[in-house]
Amino acid sequence: MNETQLIAQVIAGDRLAGRALYDMHASRVYSLAYRLTGDSEKAREFTQDAFIRAFARLSQFRGDAAFSTWLHRIVVTVVSNARRSEIRFGREVALDEAHSIEITTPEAEPDLKECIARAVENLSEAYRTTLIMHDIEGYTHAEIAGILGVPEGTSKSRLSAARAQLREVLAAFKE
């Protein structure tokens, strides 16, 4: 049974077809969710959420793009929404925790990995997502463009800008 047939079966309520469709995509969706969040629990939660949303809206899938592109777009949206929500909440918490953060900040220079992680985390959402998808998860620009719903050129320019910002931050790093 091919993917189109599986989708039709899932719409008709066939749970075995649902599991088969899930098995085809779950690992890559989870991996992307993990890379975008850096947290296995959140990756699990967002993967579940993405599949629940995808199955709920499966009848709206027109097949204009590949199912994997459509599904990955959902997981990126789910993660982005959650991050926006966390950032909003984080701003409120930050003031309360400012004192404890100051106390626990290590005096030693952070190592390179830590510095890279912080630099990537501080990129804008669009740059960060593009960098993670391309340089860490190995998506092509064509795939990223399809998933994020932007032209391929935009994906390339975002990656270039993200790397430039990273280069700027890391320039000061002494090993």
Next chain:
Amino acid sequence: MDENRFDEVIRDLPQSFPTPPGPPLDEMWGVIEDAHFNSPTSIGRPRGMTSRAPWLAAAAALVIGVGIGHYLPLGKQSATNPTSSSAIASSQGLPPGADTSAVADAYRDQTTHYLGQAAALLISLPAKEASSKADASFAGEAADLLVTTRLLMDSPAAQDPKLRSLLEDLELVLVQIARLRGERNKGDLDLIRQAVEQGDVMSRLNSAVVTTQSSE
């Protein structure tokens, strides 16, 4: 750091971050299967209600018709919004010359009423945490609203992309609440609350209520 070293950093970027652990496939599938296939009001809807369940479409038309009949002001003159009125006329199979603006008003009233009910239900969500006994009636309210949500999604009211997106997110949240009728896990309400927060559902709901009320 020089250019060569930076190129190395970019090349080795995957190794700079923790490798994803093996996905808990069965555990995740259990949650997805439960939400999608075991829900008392299954999320999956057939492509166009009429394609697989003509009786459901007939029931839907009846419910909407009764609702509209309740709100429809007799003898109201056609006035504004010809585009949506004509869309409603065609989608409802109204005869030419029918008072479509009154039908549009009725849809708007129904939508406003529904949005208010949905907002009230979601606002009361945190208060229900301590009371498991209240889950059944709470879930019942959600199930009723779920039916209305799906009717509105198949109605001309959902032609507005913003409202349609809101209805889709509400559908997902209401399905989760409707599931509280059975045994619920400790984290169920947290998941529902997260779904509401992540989709920014409350503020979009409030905004939609204000928009529909101000257009009256």
